[in-house]
Amino acid sequence: MLLITCPWCGDRAEAEFSYGGEADIVRPLSSDDLTDREWGTYIFMRQNPRGKSHEMWLHAQGCRRWFKATRDTVTYKFDSFEKIGPTAHVQSDRRVDQE
Numbered sequence: 001m002l003l004i005t006c007p008w009c010g011d012r013a014e015a016e017f018s019y020g021g022e023a024d025i026v027r028p029l030s031s032d033d034l035t036d037r038e039w040g041t042y043i044f045m046r047q048n049p050r051g052k053s054h055e056m057w058l059h060a061q062g063c064r065r066w067f068k069a070t071r072d073t074v075t076y077k078f079d080s081f082e083k084i085g086p087t088a089h090v091q092s093d094r095r096v097d098q099e
């Protein structure tokens with residue numbers, strides 16, 4: 001069984017998570033100004049790397065929070081997990097303060 005580390009909940013079974021696709025995809029500021037080709041590129045075109053990949057994951061059957069993970073697509077081994085969102089940095093600081 002593959003374990004995935006939710007940054008908030010810790011190690012959990014893969015079945016609790018949903019894959020959210022490639023991370024760091026930036027939505028165009030003004031989609032009305034894009035051509036159909038540019039919009040299609042934003043919607044459908046992904047890097048699909050062989051090796052290290054930055055991905056979005058949702059802890060769907062747990063805290064229901066999104067986070068970013070770095071995973072090797074060849075070995076399925078996760079390298080790191082990272083909180084995202086406006087409170088990610090604050091919560092990370094709190095954790096350091098509590099230790």
Ligand SMILES: [Zn+2]
Pocket residue numbers: 006007008009010059062063064065
């Ligand atoms: Zn969680």
